[in-house]
Amino acid sequence: MVWLVEKDPDGAIVQFWKAINVGDRVDSALKDMAVVMKQQDRAEEAIEVIRAFRERCSKQAQESLDNVLIDLYKKCGKLEEQIELLKQKLRMIYQGEAFNGKPTKTARSHGRKFQVTVKQETSRILGNLGWAYLQLKNFAAAEAVYRKAQEIDPDANKACNLCICLVKQGRYEEANTVLEDVIEGRLVGSNDPKLINRTKELLQELEPWQLLQVHPTPNHGLINLEDAFIEGLDQLINQRTPLRSRRLPVFEEISTFRDQLAC
Structure with a gap:
């Protein structure tokens, strides 16, 4: 078949x-x-196929x-659908359903097997969720998610993305x-050639600030909102007992972010 x-x-x-x-x-x-369809630029069709037959x-x-x-x-630029599915996967982790209840799973990359932990x-x-928010230009939500991802398992790629979130907010x-x-x-991945190039590009963006030492006025309302968002993420990651509510606080806070920033 290969x-x-x-x-x-x-x-x-x-x-x-x-x-x-x-x-x-x-x-x-x-x-x-579905993977072959994606390679043929038939991603929309692949999505419908999975939706129709995954029950089998x-x-x-x-x-x-x-x-x-x-x-x-x-691939299709369906960011809202991507975000919802990523949140669903976070719910599964929170409820102990990820990896079919096991602490690790075996993954493959370039023909090589390795173990992945729940952490x-x-x-x-969270990194993928942050990237989706970044594409939606919801920089405050993206920042909060990237910060939590870095607390759990830091790496250079997410650090660069967090840097972008802060630059876009003038911080x-x-x-x-x-x-x-x-x-x-x-950080892990700091020596990767692609990351080195990204770092140079970000340094160029920061160069005018380094010369002028501009200090933006803090947005206190946004900071408070961010704190609430992070608190929801902490509850999602650290709490073991499922909540009674069908919606976890982190997802309520995401909705609050979207509503308030849209005003």
């Missing part, structure tokens, strides 16, 4: 359809078909399908402090 995907992706999709229709390894067939897949396959959907939403997965999801001094950790190589 050979068929590489040589004839349309033919591979036909074979995946056949497997799904006869109930043959539906889990892998649906996931692999096992419970163990749902998490993988969610990860594929997140990539497809990102690492939480930080990864250059804080942005410069965040970037120093990357420049000094104190």
